[in-house]
């Protein structure tokens with residue numbers, strides 16, 4: 001019987017290690033870190049002690065190969081430890097496995113030259129350098145990167161770049177950006193018009209205009225003006241015209257990495273919902289004894305169970321070199337919506353407390369909102385899934401292959 005829903009002992013051990021570290025050390029430090037304003041551009045110093053401890057415990061960079069100082073976990077094991085780390089607010093930062101650096105590390109590992117790896121990937125892995133990923137522009141739909149307007153032109157051995165970006169997470173305090181710009185006027189396909197560049201920060205012509213204020217406050221998602229920015233030809237990342245492919249290569253596993261962290265957040269919200277329901281008394285019984293509240297709990301549990309299975313299965317497909325795009329799309333859509341639903345239900349069960357800043361739920365809810373449109377909006381994932389389902393029907397006479405290709 002090949003199907004086994006347990007992790008091998010070493011993965012289970014890594015998961016328990018992560019849980020112990022997060023419960024014992026990171027959660028305990030959360031109030032101090034919040035007071036010191038960690039999570040902003042200059043948070044690195046505040047996390048140093050915990051990061052050293054993560055290294056000592058072998059929990060540093062679970063997503064990177066051992067040769068780069070990471071734990072070298074495969075995608076399924078990564079799902080297990082990432083979900084544990086994300087149950088605390090700073091966990092992913094403490095273990096150096098958070099967006100956008102995690103996706104950027106994968107991108108550099110796969111596409112960078114040896115010299116680029118030495119200059120950018122190595123210090124990221126050592127935890128001394130942060131990065132950002134600059135693709136989205138305010139003037140055109142971020143959902144369709146073929147519309148990108150930022151342009152790069154080759155002048156001798158330098159690229160001269162002009163354009164406008166926004167919502168560039170982590171830009172303030174980053175040492176470099178992976179920036180996408182249009183380089184081709186007449187590409188064979190619209191997806192072959194852009195190229196990726198590594199841009200040192202600060203650089204003349206790369207101006208961080210402001211930290212865009214979101215409904216959840218300011219979280220270092222920056223607007224950037226690019227005027228006559230000069231980038232050496234050696235800083236092109238990957239090949240000319242491969243920007244879109246590089247972005248998609250980065251986003252596939254990165255989307256699932258978001259899902260892994262969201263699982264931790266969903267479980268934390270469900271735990272809070274049940275804890276509150278079992279201690280709050282009204283109208284003759286505890287909330288947990290009322291069917292209306294039990295339904296909120298059971299719906300959340302059912303959706304979280306689905307979410308865990310979908311993430312594990314998509315991770316399994318990545319790990320085994322199988323096509324994973326549709327499964328990641330389905331998982332991303334489901335997990336993002338479950339995140340929103342479960343936190344919202346937890347707020348409901350907490351009443352005024354859930355709406356207040358005395359509970360972490362209000363911040364969690366505001367953060368959760370972006371998960372349904374960033375890294376592929378709900379509608380786009382549904383569109384892509386429908387395409388695959390219709391293709392499978394046309395080619396095989398059945399939709400079976402497009403519903404996870406499971407042996408059922």
Ligand SMILES: Cc1cc2nc3c(=O)[nH]c(=O)nc-3n(C[C@H](O)[C@H](O)[C@H](O)COP(=O)(O)OP(=O)(O)OC[C@H]3O[C@@H](n4cnc5c(N)ncnc54)[C@H](O)[C@@H]3O)c2cc1C
Pocket residue numbers: 100132133134135136137140141142143144166167168169170221370372373374375376377378379380383
């Ligand atoms: C917190 C946060 C962090 C981010 N970090 C980064 C970052 O680090 N780097 C970066 O480059 N970008 C980043 N982004 C931007 C993000 O990638 C974009 O928000 C996303 O790609 C969507 O683009 P858009 O906001 O321009 O929305 P649009 O593309 O204008 O889409 C708006 C809405 O239109 C609808 N829609 C779009 N296309 C279709 C379609 N084909 N069919 C049906 N409906 C459709 C969807 O409902 C969608 O939500 C971040 C965004 C947020 C909120």
